[in-house]
Amino acid sequence: MIFNIQRYSTHDGPGIRSVIFFKGCSLSCRWCQNPESESRNYELLFDDRLCLQDCRLCTNNFPHIFYKENNNLRINRDIISNEEYIALKNFCPSTALSLCGEEKSPDQIMREIHKDRAFYLRSGGGVTLSGGEPFMQPELALELLRRCREVGYHTAVETCLHTSWKQISPALPYLNLILADLKHTEADIFRQWTGGSLKRILDNYRRLSAESEADIIVRIPLIPQFNADKATITTMVDFVAHETKAKEIHFLPYHKLGMNKYKLLNIAYLAPQTPLEDIELLAFAQQYAQQQHLTPILGG
Template sequence: MMQTGMTFNLQRYSTHDGPGIRTVVFLKGCSLACRWCQNPESRRRQPDLLFDSRLCLTGCQLCQQAGLCLVSDAAGQRCLSRCEQDRPALETLRSLCPSGALSVVGETQSLATVLAQVKRDLPFYQRSGGGLTLSGGEPFMQPEFTAALLQAAQAESISTAVESCLHVPWHYIAPALPHLDLLLADLKHLDAEPFLHWTGGRVEQVLDNFRRLKHCAVPLIIRIPLIPGFNADLATLCRLFDFIVEQTSAREVHLLPYHTLGQHKYQLLGEEYRAPGQPLDDEALLSQAQLQARARGLHAVLRGQA
């Protein structure tokens, strides 16, 4: 199995990505381009270059000397010219910028290196019922590394979980299932057109994977990001609840209200943010959604915002 993977973050002491205290390893690469994505730097399988103009020392010129080009956008903010970003090898830029305005996101790491970091908090997992969670991006976009890391964690008596959008071929998922203690999977919509418009993906691939998972023994929690204009209405949510009850094994659903906390990352990447400009603020909808889910026998939990 693959012994190296492309990671972009490791978060210790997490309490929102599965039970107990957990270490979350973020893997790069995703087959969706959700408009509201909190981690747009996770989408590509390769490293990405972020530029924060607020930190830039304008007289430095080290980035220009390395082959990058700084320009001004329509708002007068200094940014990287997109056509120039692929010129120099990103690996050469990791320690280039003295002010931290430039940062490279994404690093190839060995399984042994990642596992050693995860094992540092083994006593916390044992006391709290926590463990390792793989997130992203989409962990199953690196199927061999994901399966190998989960297997290695279980061999160390570390509980395992994966956060997934399930927009991948089934044969990317299947190798990990014997080494998985919990799957937290997103269910965003049931209809092909809005799903394509808001995420760039094929909804049937996601729904088919949910149906396949119904016949597997892996515990499943379904998460629904509530996005205004996309699925944050009671009729759509009731249809999602019906699908969960009828075609999946899940009996717990997490409702994740939309927020805009990741919006600034798009500017750092030089990309346009195309999701709603305001967070979801609809207590009546959240209350009714929880009632409708519970009426169908689902354990509905209002979690941290999507």
């Protein structure tokens, strides 16, 4: 299952690219900018700013799902079946309700990818698998990467590496570039903020560096109260410099651009309320990375 195909991207790898967003992630990072990507299943987004309050199509047709409380629409999201999710796609006349998630076959996705073949070949671009976590759907990821390489497209994957090695390794021969996250080097703090195992990620980094021919770029999101301090940045840069083969490191200052998506999903936003704008800290991160013979990029 995917939730978006973004065409004409100039990020997420070299050149002009198509980015395929996979649904499903094994982490629950508090600051995630794509919270709709975490679940492997369909999800319903509701934007009350677009709702036609007197419409009542949803409450009349799906009264067990939608109801009014104090003149506000409420949704029983936990009881929606897959069939009902599909029935709700394009159901709302004002698009206040929208469905996130779409089942697409490799053939269908490749047809979308091929539309921009000329742009890939002229710009040195290609296809990037993102998410969510692409390696949580290893069969689909492998098939798309294999087909892309067969026709000469540059291939990349954005990954948190929080999955088993057996889900990652089959795709490696078909990858030109791996854009991998590194979020912390302290296991307890990492688990508190993401719900995941840091050991799994660090072990996968080491195996990638030993067994993969793909280029690796490490991306570090800098989050206030979590890892945006000189000591933590130092340990992360040291890990990249001494235990991976990466030569380039991207520092991604925290922002709140994904905050509204939490409201659309009716889930709490637990990340800091203030963006990271510490110029001195960002300068330190770049300078220290250079001292460790890495190429730092601010923003990625």
